[in-house]
Amino acid sequence: SNPLGTTMDRETLETLVSFVNEKRMHLVCDEIFSGTVFDKPSYVSVSEVIEDEPYCDRDLIHIAYSLSKNLGVPGFRLGVIYSYNDAVVSCARKMSSFGLVSSQTQHLLASMLGDEEFTTSFLATSRTGCAARRVFTDGLKRVGIHCLDGNAGLFCWMDLRPLLKEATVEAELRLWRVINDVKLNISRGRFFHCSEPGWFRVCFANM
Structure with a gap:
């Protein structure tokens, strides 16, 4: 999914x-x-x-x-x-x-x-190639960022909730802007109707 x-x-x-x-x-x-x-x-x-x-x-x-x-x-x-x-x-x-x-x-x-x-x-x-996502998720894990365990697709569901100052949609947007400013293209959970702020979709297929 x-x-x-x-x-x-x-x-x-x-x-x-x-x-x-x-x-x-x-x-x-x-x-x-x-x-x-x-x-x-x-x-x-x-x-x-x-x-x-x-x-x-x-x-x-x-x-x-x-x-x-x-x-x-x-x-x-x-x-x-x-x-x-x-x-x-x-x-x-x-x-x-x-x-x-x-x-x-x-x-x-x-x-x-x-x-x-x-x-x-x-x-x-x-x-x-898709299985190589583990290289990406393992790298994130080493810096304290976790992803939902997945078995398909070209992307990861990344948990950045610990980086939010408060659990709000506004805080998620502020974090996304910081990430976007350094030219990393990830999608906010809000775009996918996620009920909890702080989740992001990151595509690894073209890395």
């Missing part, structure tokens, strides 16, 4: 699927970081979970996915909506005309995805 860098295990997904079925709610699973999982729990798609749930109403389950994170092509803006609901698919088809993917992008990505040797090698290399 963004910004936590964590994934849901199978048991949690099963509970979630059961809950939405009971309450007749729609579940949208964002699986955009699926290829960046580098530690346990391993990646489990909600599509796998509902295969083992014969009484699940699949019309309630929708999956959002994009190549931008897994293949490192954020500028290409190519995404996928996978739904078992005919009405949702029909609506998505109509809406897609407002965000068409260029022929050049389609050709390039089709070539990349069609090369099984490349995709296997790339994803393995990506997971190794």
Whole structure:
């Protein structure tokens, strides 16, 4: 999940699927970081979970996915909506005309995805790179800064609460300005609706 860098295990997904079925709610699973999982729990798609749930109403389950994170092509803006609901698919088809993917992008990505040797090698290399986050988090730990334990993603959820003069949104903003002044680009927890001031998302992918 963004910004936590964590994934849901199978048991949690099963509970979630059961809950939405009971309450007749729609579940949208964002699986955009699926290829960046580098530690346990391993990646489990909600599509796998509902295969083992014969009484699940699949019309309630929708999956959002994009190549931008897994293949490192954020500028290409190519995404996928996978739904078992005919009405949702029909609506998505109509809406897609407002965000068409260029022929050049389609050709390039089709070539990349069609090369099984490349995709296997790339994803393995990506997971190794993501696992190297420990170099970053260990360095922070040595100076007394801790991060939430994560197993996926291109970022860390960093705890700077001890550096706040008081536990307020205003204090978080003041700390962010100090960090921004020295040209470090991190995102405030408030941007992610964090209920506790002092948490920041820091991306390590381009370090």
